[in-house]
Amino acid sequence: MAPLVWLITGCSSGFGNQFVYNILARGDKVVATARDLSKIQQLKQLGVSTFQLDITDSQSSINATIAKVLAEHGRIDVLINNAAYIAIGTWEDLSYEDWLAQFDTNVFGTIKVTKAILPHFRERKTGTMVFISSLSGWIGHAGCSAYAGSKFALEGIVEGLHAETAHLGLKTLLIEPGRFRTKLLSSGNMIARTSDIPDYAEKSRAQMEGLVGEDQKQPGDPAKLVEIVLDLVREEGVAQGIEVPFRLPLGFDCYTDVKEKCEATLATLETWRNVATSTDMET
Numbered sequence: 001m002a003p004l005v006w007l008i009t010g011c012s013s014g015f016g017n018q019f020v021y022n023i024l025a026r027g028d029k030v031v032a033t034a035r036d037l038s039k040i041q042q043l044k045q046l047g048v049s050t051f052q053l054d055i056t057d058s059q060s061s062i063n064a065t066i067a068k069v070l071a072e073h074g075r076i077d078v079l080i081n082n083a084a085y086i087a088i089g090t091w092e093d094l095s096y097e098d099w100l101a102q103f104d105t106n107v108f109g110t111i112k113v114t115k116a117i118l119p120h121f122r123e124r125k126t127g128t129m130v131f132i133s134s135l136s137g138w139i140g141h142a143g144c145s146a147y148a149g150s151k152f153a154l155e156g157i158v159e160g161l162h163a164e165t166a167h168l169g170l171k172t173l174l175i176e177p178g179r180f181r182t183k184l185l186s187s188g189n190m191i192a193r194t195s196d197i198p199d200y201a202e203k204s205r206a207q208m209e210g211l212v213g214e215d216q217k218q219p220g221d222p223a224k225l226v227e228i229v230l231d232l233v234r235e236e237g238v239a240q241g242i243e244v245p246f247r248l249p250l251g252f253d254c255y256t257d258v259k260e261k262c263e264a265t266l267a268t269l270e271t272w273r274n275v276a277t278s279t280d281m282e283t
């Protein structure tokens with residue numbers, strides 16, 4: 001296989017940073033992006049092509065960055081929409097601005113980067129779009145509604161994109177990690193609003209303490225997830241000779257929780273079948 005050219009958002013830490021090393025190890029080319037270029041200086045020293053890209057920038061600014069990447073590399077084969085952050089707090093404790101900012105990055109930023117690359121993929125009738133979703137794209141946990149909402153939104157819009165573009169030869173992959181040891185829960189990256197509202201305060205404080213305690217103790221190994229994603233995109237290793245799914249939960253916790261939700265949903269459908277199917281017009 002000819003070396004692929006990958007573009008990744010949010011390469012300063014976590015999965016994004018890990019992707020760069022593992023892609024290089026497979027002999028492919030990487031365009032690493034970050035909103036603060038100084039954070040990926042060390043990648044430049046490895047010979048990686050680096051570009052400044054804040055996914056909340058305007059569509060025209062993101063289009064211009066992608067045009068520069070294409071001028072330098074000639075093509076992009078794989079886009080990894082990885083950049084995002086988590087906002088923790090109850091509905092009432094997150095401000096309207098907190099909610100907007102969560103969706104601006106996790107949803108609208110991802111839309112803008114993908115829209116900037118889609119014309120290139122359509123023109124070449126090839127291209128793979130990987131979206132890093134989450135277990136929170138399946139389950140809304142207390143104090144995690146804004147993040148879950150952004151990931152549920154991602155699940156829906158990416159499912160639609162897949163349906164719109166599969167006939168053009170484009171591939172779409174939704175990856176749903178459980179809890180992985182990255183900087184997602186670090187104080188610099190996570191936005192956390194502890195509640196002073198008596199009805200929530202105790203639970204909120206316990207949740208914040210839990211998250212601080214979980215940081216850097218999450219069970220998931222980012223390097224293992226990244227290797228699987230590379231296999232899925234390159235159709236080798238664990239993906240050799242088997243149809244690559246559109247959506248894949250990764251992590252024991254994610255597998256267990258998603259299975260439980262699917263089983264509970266199937267049980268509800270069966271128990272309520274007669275009611276659920278009773279609402280059509282008579283004629």
Ligand SMILES: NC(=O)c1ccc[n+]([C@@H]2O[C@H](COP(=O)([O-])OP(=O)(O)OC[C@H]3O[C@@H](n4cnc5c(N)ncnc54)[C@H](OP(=O)(O)O)[C@@H]3O)[C@@H](O)[C@H]2O)c1
Pocket residue numbers: 009010011012013014015016034035036039053054055056081082083084085105109132133134135136176177178179180181182183184185189218
């Ligand atoms: N780790 C987990 O347990 C887990 C579970 C499910 C899903 N995920 C998803 O995995 C993806 C990567 O997160 P991670 O776990 O690797 O966490 P991370 O270590 O915090 O990495 C997040 C990356 O996103 C970047 N970023 C945030 N806002 C950005 C913006 N506006 N423009 C460009 N880059 C931006 C950050 O850059 P800065 O350094 O500039 O802030 C950082 O490089 C996210 O989509 C996250 O939702 C993670």
